[in-house]
Amino acid sequence: MKAFEYATAHSVNSAQEMVADNGQYIAGGNDLLGLLKEYIVDPKILVSVKSLPGLDRVETGSKVWTIGTNVTVAQIEDHSAIRKTFPGLAQAAAEVGSQQIRNVATVGGNISQHSRCWYFRHRDVLCLKKEGDMCYARHGENKYHSLFTGNTCISPVVSNLAIAFAALDATAVVQRAGKPVRMSMAEFYAKAFENPTAHNSLNPGDLVLKVEIPTTRTHSAYMQTSEKHEFDWALVSCAAAANITNGKLSNARVALGSISPVPHQVDAANEYLEGKTLDEATVTHAADMILHGAKPHEHNGYKVPMAHALIRRTLLKLNA
Amino acid sequence: MPDPANLSWPKETKYISKSTHRVDAAQKLTGKARYSSDIQAEGWLYGMILRSKWPAAKITNINLEKALQIPGIKAAILIKGNERTVRYYGDEIAAVAGTTKIACLDALKAIEVTAEPLPYVVHEDEAKKPDAPKVWDDAPNLSKPKVTEKGEVDKAFSECATVVEGFYTTQVQLHHPMETHGNTVSWTDEGLTAYASTQGITSVKDGFAGSLQLEQSKVRVITEYMGGGFGAKFGSGVEGKAAAELSKAAKAPVRLMLTRFDQGLAVGNRPSSFQKIKLGASADGTLLAYQLDAYGTAGIGGGGSSEGGGGGANFPAPYIYQIPNTRVSQATVAINAGSARAFRAPGNPPASFGMESIMDDLAVKMGMDPLELRVKNDPNPVRQKEYEVGGKRVGWKEKYKKPGSSPGVIKTGIGCASGSWGGGGSKKTQGEAQINPDGSVEIRMGVQDLGTGTRTVLAVVAAEVFGLKPEQITVKVGDTNYPPGPGSGGSTTCASISPTALDTCTNALNELQKQTGVADARGENWFAACKKLGVTPLVVQGKFQDGLSSRGAGGVQFAEVEVDTETGRVTVKKMTCIHDCGLIMNTLTLESQIYGGTIMGMGYALYEERVMDKLSGALLNPNFETYKLTGLSDMPEFDIVLINMPERGVIGIGEPSVIPSASAIANAVANALGVRINSLPITPAKVLAALGKIPAPVS
Secondary structure: OOOOEEEEOOOHHHHHHHHOOOEEEEOOOHHHHHHHHOOOOOOOEEEEOOOOOOOOOEEOOOOEEEEEOOOEHHHHHHOHHHHHHOHHHHHHHHOOOOHHHHHHOEHHHHHHOOOOOOOOOOOOOOOHHHOOOOOHHHHOOOOOOOOOOOOOOOOOOOOHHHHHHHHOOOEEEEEEOOEEEEEEHHHHHHHHHHOOOOOOOOOOOOEEEEEEEEOOOOEEEEEEEOOOOOOOOOOEEEEEEEEEEOOEEEEEEEEEEOOOOOOEOOHHHHHHHOOOEOOHHHHHHHHHHHHOOOOOOOOOOOHHHHHHHHHHHHHHHOOO | OOOHHHOOOOOOOOOOOEOOOOOOHHHHHHOOOOEHHHOOOOOOEEEEEEEOOOOOEEEEEEEOHHHHOOOOEEEEEEOOOOOEEEOOOOOEEEEEEEOOHHHHHHHHHHOEEEEEEOOOOOOHHHHOOOOOOOOOOOOOOEOOOEEEEEOOHHHHHHHOOEEEEEEEEEOOEEOOOOOOOEEEEEEEOOEEEEEEOOOOHHHHHHHHHHHHOOOHHHEEEEOOEOOOOOOOOOOOHHHHHHHHHHHHHHOOOEEEEOOHHHHHHHOOEEOOEEEEEEEEEOOOOOEEEEEEEEEEOOHHHOOOOOOOOOOOOOOOOOOOOOOOEEEEEEEEEOOOOOOOOOOOOOOHHHHHHHHHHHHHHHHHHHOOOHHHHHHHHOOOHHHHHHHHHHHHHHOHHHHOOOOOOOOOOEEEEEEEEEOOEEEOOOOOOEEEEEEOOOOOEEEEEEOOOOOOOHHHHHHHHHHHHHOOOHHHEEEEEOEOOOOEOOOOOOOOHHHHHHHHHHHHHHHHHHHHHHHHOOOOOOHHHHHHHHHOOOOOOEEEEEEOOOOOEOEEEOOEEEEEEEEEOOOOOEEEEEEEEEEEOEOOOEHHHHHHHHHHHHHHHHHHHHOOOOOEOOOOOOEOOOOOOOOOOOOHHHOOEEEEEEEOOHHHOEOOOOOHHHOOHHHHHHHHHHHHHOOOOOEOOOOHHHHHHHOOOOOOOOO
16 A cells, blocks of 8 residues: 545535545545555545535435435445335345445445456456456456456446446436536446446546435345355346336336446346236246346356346345 | 372363353453454564565565665565575565554565566466476476275275265365464564464474574563464464564564465465265175375475475375275375465365265265265264264254255255364473462463463363362463473364363372361362462472373264255255264363364355466465355354263364364255265355356357
């Protein structure tokens, strides 16, 4: 870890000014500390955004709920209204790290976190993501890697919250060049699909302010499978959200994590689910559609049947 | 009054074989216990090690000058000279000492190493190939196999009613005690004092004296509390020697504790194994013939010179069962990776996995109950009792179903496996008791508490002999200034210190009674008797006595699991552990050992695995994020049954408890699925592969 300055920002503008070209925002610091300790990033200044006014609240609304960037993952997990209205989001939060991590991890940090690829995180491996000349995972140890990608890098998105947000069709509000920009989860990660050095679509200096969730969907669910039962990254995660009226689905969305650099969503599958009843045949067909075109590598083929099971189970859980 | 010439364990006891809470529990829970990594000697410096980032390279020059210019850096040393070959990612190159961690980190970055990378190989099957890069210049990677043969193997196989063959593999398991390896060392003209995180203060003293060419009388090693060793902490180590040399150069105490990253690389590990086994039995299930072809890696510790590495990857074979005709061939293959070191029951968990797996495979092929097959072929009378007790306890007859017959997506299974360990006591153990006129008692022994409850066992024995309570005994351990105790390895500690404590305390009691004229100074007479000592404390020695301990512990474990056949994840629901260790000293800490061993075995079964990368030659999981250890939420229900056998004397339990756990779990998984996962750890990926659910790679 290299020496750095530390400052606390009290306004969004001052935060962006202080971060400038060679700083980093810090909130919970879970992701950033690891990057610093392994010499993967070396910012001159860390700017704490924890004291920014008004960004640590959950605001309910009839059409849209707003979750401030500094709301902690533990707060989402424990929030009784979120558990009732967006159970899939609370379930996703409950699976993040350990209780200690959830206590300090924030919404903004969780969706902006960098790749967990063990080559990228390795202090002595210079991979494509660190502007090296090859993706080691593609030809090496890739059991934790993607089934889908639009570039050479096969490091997947691992944010649990992003997967739930994607299924709920949430929008991230990002402060960019002095004004707020609104991005769907697909847009928030799109750059990572195309560009191996990107973890998401944020530009340097961009700051996540909040996430807005429409109340359109009355049902949501999230499931993941990890090697361990807790405090472990998802091998595959899945979120689904929909309205269910008289047993029929509408506005259904399914998103998967840890199998693509972006929350993996297939529009055709979402459309297929419109008006369908949740039964074994429907969810199986949806799972087939969502995983169509998956490209397993040497060690991650198991993610295909695992994802298939999780899609089916998560969709069926919507009925619960 | 006990007769010192014919010592025996008391029949009626107040504390022995009962449950006494750890006498140091309060110190540990309040943070007052000083672990080696807590020591803050006057003017101490941080120490850190620079490691090779090459899996193999010829180092032509190391320049420490820029490191020494970093503010706060007080010393920098080379570890194995300036020109040398490094043979694995993580090999030690240099070390620095400084006033802050950040200064040391900067200094490590500032050291200039000129090196020519060499070809390397990090996977066993690659290293075996004739054209593979050689780990050592003067020896092939694959050692000449050690071959033993008994009986007429080929003939016996031809006479078997049933023969099964299988290939079973186990991973390299890393040493990750809660407290990393390290020391605080102060080396001055007067001598060397090391606060070491060690399981052998005596062997560490010997190590420092030998490697630094110091008189042994000038070396003192202290281990008040330490956070686990598991076989990897017997020596002063590369890091200890470096701390000493830095201390001398900087003229200040140096605390050099390894980081978790270091810990994954260079403190030893359990070797891998690749076991091709053939096993045959007669129609009634009597084992007739066994053949093993095995290899495994001890990292750079195989092939050529291992410079104190863990040696080979061999394991006991055939394991525990009686087989008249056997042919065993075992080899070690060197790779460019950290070397092996003793690891809780060395050789036994892999031996158990191969043997117990093929036992179940044989039973399934014969249509025989696997527990009956074990009972039929296990010559050990204690384990025979454990099969019986355990089988009833878990309801084996009702629960064991045809493999794969469990209905539904989430299948249940049950499995059984056994283990065997030697142990025994060290005859060289000595102890000392000091009885003060105020009635307080101090027991001193140069043993260390590995975390198993050594202090408490000593307090229990003393309390029993003196008729006092364990908390009235002050136990002093972990200092080479005390009479020498055993290293805490091979499950020998309890069997060494308990007889020694009995002898010491009996001598002390006799001497107290003799000096004071009190016929029975025990219990309620204690304080009055001690008062008669006047102002001079009584100090009495004792030593290990034969006949109070023995060796040879068994152990049978039963695992009950659930396997999700769609996600591949295994959940261990219950572990039933039937163990014997002769005379139980303290039930509570004994059970604690069995919990720990079984949990460690679960990690071996399901989670832990060193991942070496062929593309970079580096270890990919030098952290707890991807080197996965069993966590709280993974815990099953435990049922521990202890077979108390006072007539056998004291026997250790630390190692037996880790041996059968992974094998029992693997057998339970095979029972649930109807197919065997023949490779540890049993990950969701392997389960789904065994079920034939994985599509072929596309790219």
